[in-house]
Amino acid sequence: MTALMVGKIDTKVKLKGLSLEEMERYAAALGEPSYRGRQLFQWIYGRGCRHFEEMTDLPAALRATLAEQASITSLTCFGRQVSRDGTRKYLFGCPDGRQIESVLIPDEGRLTACLSTQVGCALACAFCLTGKMGFVRHLQVGEIVDQVLALREDLAPGERIGNLVLMGMGEPLHNYEATVKALAILVHPLGLAYPPRRVMLSTVGLVPEIVRLGASGLDVNLAVSLHAATDELRDRLVPINRRYPLKELMAALRAYPLPPRRRITFEYVLMEGVNDRPEDARELARLLPGLRCKVNLLPLNEASAIPFQRPARQRVEAFQQILKSAGVLATIRESRGWDISAACGMLTIEDQKQDQKRLDSTGPLPYDVFRGVEQSGSSLGS
Numbered sequence: 001m002t003a004l005m006v007g008k009i010d011t012k013v014k015l016k017g018l019s020l021e022e023m024e025r026y027a028a029a030l031g032e033p034s035y036r037g038r039q040l041f042q043w044i045y046g047r048g049c050r051h052f053e054e055m056t057d058l059p060a061a062l063r064a065t066l067a068e069q070a071s072i073t074s075l076t077c078f079g080r081q082v083s084r085d086g087t088r089k090y091l092f093g094c095p096d097g098r099q100i101e102s103v104l105i106p107d108e109g110r111l112t113a114c115l116s117t118q119v120g121c122a123l124a125c126a127f128c129l130t131g132k133m134g135f136v137r138h139l140q141v142g143e144i145v146d147q148v149l150a151l152r153e154d155l156a157p158g159e160r161i162g163n164l165v166l167m168g169m170g171e172p173l174h175n176y177e178a179t180v181k182a183l184a185i186l187v188h189p190l191g192l193a194y195p196p197r198r199v200m201l202s203t204v205g206l207v208p209e210i211v212r213l214g215a216s217g218l219d220v221n222l223a224v225s226l227h228a229a230t231d232e233l234r235d236r237l238v239p240i241n242r243r244y245p246l247k248e249l250m251a252a253l254r255a256y257p258l259p260p261r262r263r264i265t266f267e268y269v270l271m272e273g274v275n276d277r278p279e280d281a282r283e284l285a286r287l288l289p290g291l292r293c294k295v296n297l298l299p300l301n302e303a304s305a306i307p308f309q310r311p312a313r314q315r316v317e318a319f320q321q322i323l324k325s326a327g328v329l330a331t332i333r334e335s336r337g338w339d340i341s342a343a344c345g346m347l348t349i350e351d352q353k354q355d356q357k358r359l360d361s362t363g364p365l366p367y368d369v370f371r372g373v374e375q376s377g378s379s380l381g382s
């Protein structure tokens with residue numbers, strides 16, 4: 001059987017993306033004790049190792065077998081941009097040539113990594129550039145996890161990624177299976193070991209998947225992109241609201257098994273004259289009683305393809321004040337990385353769909369290379 005498998009890259013078992021149990025089973029299938037699977041899991045996720053020969057606590061014969069039969073695929077970094085505010089945006093290529101963006105946001109001595117879960121997005125929110133790209137494909141488990149491993153390789157001495165947010169390109173709950181499996185690896189103590197309270201998943205409000213996530217026991221933080229407090233308005237801004245209207249969404253959130261001392265975060269992008277009027281704030285306050293939550297107000301990031309405007313600062317503050325007076329916790333979130341199009345809703349890859357036709361005909365790009373990233377710490381934050 002092995003004779004047929006040897007030597008053909010695409011028949012190799014791709015280890016990045018496998019769960020601990022799957023790696024243990026794979027080790028068993030090779031006639032090895034299952035703890036070898038656990039060692040692989042630690043090497044690949046815990047230490048970000050990409051070459052079997054570096055896995056020094058595995059027997060040489062096993063390393064040779066792995067090199068023949070398995071592979072550790074990685075994203076290729078095609079470039080990095082640094083914002084005036086220190087935010088860094090990365091362009092990564094997947095093994096099939098499709099591209100995604102990830103963002104590192106410095107915040108009080110720590111970095112927050114903003115990860116993508118899809119190439120493009122199917123949800124078509126009216127004010128979001130990723131939505132304008134349309135849906136290209138789901139990311140695989142390994143591609144979600146590898147964003148963190150790749151970002152870690154670009155950290156300057158003393159830098160650390162303290163928080164993960166699934167707020168990049170795509171709708172994480174539309175890619176439910178891969179997202180949940182990736183999260184399990186990201187929080188696993190032998191994997192990337194992020195405490196679940198330092199991880200946040202943001203969704204536009206896919207109700208059945210919110211229920212499933214609650215039952216998954218993952219315990220990561222949940223953010224919901226709300227943007228409107230009436231169905232009439234939300235139907236227009238967030239088209240999926242027609243399928244899962246506010247009543248159903250709020251019922252699912254009220255039933256969500258929130259760990260103690262946690263809150264659900266509502267994101268509310270403020271657009272002038274659309275959803276930023278005093279009555280919009282009052283409607284929003286009426287929607288929230290009985291929920292442990294907070295509201296993050298995001299003044300719209302403007303772009304020429306988006307037919308809305310950012311409200312003046314006083315309007316944003318007046319909106320916040322109405323919420324506060326009604327007893328709702330509300331913060332205004334300053335946008336980061338706007339000058340390099342790394343801010344919320346700005347992640348998009350021009351002509352990805354057209355480029356794809358060309359890539360499909362030339363086959364996959366080589367992977368397992370990490371290039372195009374300047375390593376000098378001195379340019380960070382400049």
Ligand code: SAH
Pocket residue numbers: 125127128129166167168169170171172202203204223224225267269298299300301302306344345346
């Ligand atoms: N699909 C998920 C994950 C993406 S998170 C979700 O919608 O929650 C990206 C966040 O940026 C969402 O809250 C989204 O509503 C917000 N956003 C999109 N376009 C924006 C814009 N132009 N200005 C500010 N925020 C925007």
